Amino acid sequence: MVKVENLIKNYGDFKLEVSLEIPDGAVTGIVGKNGAGKSTTIKSILGLIKPDGGHVTANGKEASKLTGKDKQEIGVALSDSGFSSFLTVKDITAILKKMYPSFNEDLFRKNCSSQGLPENKQIKDFSTGMKAKLRVLVAMSHNAKLLIMDEPTAGLDVEARNEILDLLREYLLEDENRSILITSHISSDLEGLCDDIYLIHDGKIVLHEDTDAILGNYGILKVSEEAYEKLDKSYILSTKKDHFGYSCFTNEKQFYAENNPNIVIENSGIDDLILMMTGGN
Template identity: 55%
Template sequence: MLEVKEVQKRYGTFELECSLTILDGQITGLIGQNGAGKSTLFKAILDLITLDSGSIQIFGKEHHELSGKEKEKLGVVLSDSGFSAYLTVRDIIAILKNMYSNFDLSYFQKQMQRFQLPYDQKIKEFSTGMKAKLKVLIALSHHAKLLILDEPTAGLDVIARDEILDLLRDYMEDENDASILISSHIAEDLESLCDDLYMIHEGKMIFHEDTDVLLSDYAILKMSEEQFKKLDTQYILKACKEAYSYACLTNQKQYYMENEPGITIEKGTIDAVITMMIRGYSL
């Protein structure tokens, strides 16, 4: 569905250098701090910026060679793009009908009713949550096969985020061969939605794992300095010195549960993994 291979793009002192693969029917999450390179990667995938090197393939073709028909199979939400704030939803429907041969008016109207969005109110008068729901709905309205969603739940309350995530889950059930690449700084959203996760830091991919494996096999080990000195470190990914102890990230929780009964073992979460991968050091 999507393959990003050894892509490089330099902006001054910042350099994007990464690879990733998204399979058919898969939801892939991209996590990282603000400024890590998430939005730059999304723009590279969408051919909005020129690559310095590397290649990006979508639907088996170079991304800059997609036909107009093939581009219709993309559904996109970018944080800094959208329709004019002076348009109404009725105006946008007329535009979508002309833009997409597969625009599904019935589906669009059904979701408009689901989210109680007004047809004749200008977008500038929408709340943040209403705007976010509309942007995602537009991306889904033409049966896109690949969704590129950059922080679609940013700035939303818990209820609004859940509504958007439910919309994405329903869409994947109906479009079982579709794929999603979604970024978010809210770990809970990705834990409950994504099949696998990539982590980007300072423009480079530093981590990739299946979400189920991360949640079941990863753990944070907490111990004293004396325990740390004696620790079997063959399955330690990162270590971090804390005020009065040490913390270690492992992807073999069961091993340490069975062989290190004296240390504290905490469940691995996306937030914990992010913190350890960025702050920790390799042994």
């Protein structure tokens, strides 16, 4: 679906240099700390900012050469953009109807109604959750093959986040070839949705892994200084000095469980991945 090869973007002292791929039918997540380059990557893919180097292709076609019709197959929800806050859902429906030949008005209005978005209320009077839902529903309204979501659940409570994630899951079920690229600071959202994860740090991809592997194979070893000195470090990705000794991040926790029965091994998730791979040694 989408392939990013050696994408480069310079902002003074910051340099983005990433490569990634979003296959057909996959949900790919990008994680990292604030300022790591997640939003810059997405905006470069969308052509909202001009890269200084590299290539971005969608369905085998250079992104810079995508036609209006090609772009209609991409649905976008960015956290810092959207329609004028003085418009209503009814106004937006009329706009989308003109913009996208494939716009499904009946489904859009039905979804807005089911999500509690009134047709005649101005967006400025919507809650944060309502605005987030509207951005996602707009992106899904014109039968796009690829959805690009930048922090779609930021600032929302658990119930609102789950409702948005359910919308995305339903969208994927309708067509197995649809794909999603999503960024989020909320690891549980990605763990339950994404097929694979890219970790970006200081403008570079430092790890790419299947989500199942992160949740199943990765872990944190808690060892004393003495045990650390004797530890086989073949599968240690990062270490962090703690008051008791060391925390060691590994992608082969089973290996250490079998060969070091006396050490403490904790399961890890995406939050641990970010902390240990961007803050350890």
